[in-house]
Amino acid sequence: MVIDQEERMGIRGCVSIEINESMYSTPVPMIGLYIAGASMVCFLAMLYDILSVFCHRKRWLPCKFFSLNSVTLTLLGIAAKLPVDLTTAMPSAIDQMSKLTGTTIICTSMAFLLPSLGTNQSSECLTNMAALSILVVTVIVNICIQISTGVIFLFIIEHMIIMCCLTLFLILMWSSAVESNRQKAVDLNSNKKFLTKCQGSMMHRLKLVYMYGYNNSPQFFLCTYLTRDVICLLCVVCLVVIMQAACRSLSLVYCPGSSDYNWSIWIIVLCQVLTIMLGSFATIFRWLNLYFSKYAFGRGEEHAEVIDEIRMNPLLLMRTSLWDRCIRVGQNIIWRVFIMVYLVLAPLEKLPRALVSFYFKPKPKFEGNEEAAEEYKDLFYHSEYRLVDEWSLDISIKELTRWIKVSKSASLKYLPQLLSKTLPSSRPYDHTDMEFKDQQDSITVSSLSLVLLVRIAQVSLPPELTESLLLAYTECHEIIGFIHNRINEVNFENQKISMHADAVWRGKGFGSLLPERYRIDSGQTDKAGLLDCALVIIRVLQNDFPHQGSYVMLNVKAISNFVTRQNYSCIEDLYNYIEQIFVDMVHIYFAQLPHAIFKDVNDSPVEEFEGRTRNAIRFLCQLESLEDQIQWSFPVGTNILRLITSELVSRV
Structure with a gap:
């Protein structure tokens, strides 16, 4: 038996003391x-x-x-x-x-x-x-x-x-x-100085931050760096x-x-x-776009001065300077070889100009953005902040204008209507502790408490009453999550609250947690019966909510206590009180948006600077109609007095 096994193994391995290679290439x-x-x-x-x-x-x-x-x-x-x-x-x-x-x-x-x-x-x-x-x-x-x-x-x-x-x-x-x-x-x-040292509203400062970040983003810097010509040639x-x-x-x-x-x-x-x-082709297109765009903008060849200097003194080709680091010596040599090739092909120098004139007709500088360009040129060209050149400033203004237009097209609609209809109450607010208080108890205002309030109203009240509340929260859910993640410390507890808030919002709601007999009957017309049913549902959630000891349960109990302690004459009174709590919470929470934006942009690494600034501008454009309705809280030491409009009104 052992010999047969060895023979079978030898068919694919070693046969007659020689390696069997017949299956190796299969x-x-x-x-x-x-x-x-x-x-x-x-x-x-x-x-x-x-x-x-x-x-x-x-x-x-x-x-x-x-x-x-x-x-x-x-x-x-x-x-x-x-x-x-x-x-x-x-x-x-x-x-x-x-x-x-x-x-x-x-x-x-x-x-x-x-x-x-x-x-x-x-x-x-x-x-x-x-x-x-x-x-x-x-x-x-x-x-x-x-x-x-x-x-x-x-x-x-x-x-x-x-x-x-x-x-x-x-x-x-x-x-x-x-x-x-x-x-x-x-x-x-340099990025961190814009939000603290510039003048104007937060929106105005973010525009300056965006243009500076756009023109000095690491990827854009590397695309406009000296090596791009040599890389294209290679x-x-x-x-x-x-x-x-x-x-x-x-x-x-x-x-x-x-x-x-x-x-x-x-x-x-x-x-x-x-x-x-x-x-x-992508690398060549990258070089052609930057080269031709700059020429069409009136900048000319980027390295014309270097080439003219070498033409006047050819001995410069034989000199290799020691740059800041030894690795840049190799780059210097490559660049001088590239210049030598360019000089050999000097008779064809008019060809790029002809192509530029054919495909990219020269256009006026800052076409359609002259006033904005003058405003930002004064900042960047007469201070410690400097852009790459006027062409970069032009494309950044156009990109900023396009992004603001896109952001304003998605501005909030239902939340401003709700806040204009329901004014904040005169109860005391504690912006420092982020608490919503009455005489007996308090609710910690967070992304979780806001979404739980909306869900409680959704399962206890008729849909025709809660529709506007649900629509208002739907369009501001992302902003609420952004504020929560930025104004709170990064730790396990706050991350867990954020995850619970997303889970409650994306889930099916609390309706599946209630027995069938506690479900709201949309066809019921008895308002007294609807009120009693709604209060019973809220008490059931308050006393019999599953997952005892969880963050969700604690917030549900706190919100239910606020609601059930009041006396109501009809179902509309109950909804109005819940709506009032929601509006007050939104005023407390949204007031921290400037702090959230300042922290997000100020603490941003260079790699994410442009993206975070774009996101902040998008939020401000969406909330433009709320500027005079919410008492914004601005970071100390920034001299920011307005969220969007100011004496230095941006013309972008």
């Missing part, structure tokens, strides 16, 4: 599909980023989905499996082509995702760059080994060019990462190399046969060529 085509799938995921991620940024009108193509992170590095590691395969024979031209595409896809991906270096924190950015460096060095070393051993015998010159580009890309990315981290530290201090080189190699591979015939990847090699090459083309 799963390789499936591995090829795995490689093609990883390449296609990179393609789709790039495409998603391109489509999404066009929807947001950011034609400088910031990266959000396909960025430098662990997932992207894993995908690139899988897509680059063929270039690091040292032993698999690649006899045909298409097999040799797959080695080249596997290396080039890393180059194109690095160029595409370079702006995403600005979205990571410093430690995370450097860690990801270290991982990317390991991948790049591994690929280069393996390619060199395969060229020396003969595994790669075709497209050797192309491989050498791509490896040089890969090395230059890595140097440029390290340089950009170091410079981006330095810039973040500068911008973070992308063009990679695209030309891969295209001519693809054309040659279709006509070249070398060793007969095919690799172990068999038919899957065609799918791999096709997916990777598509990804390379998309990434290259």
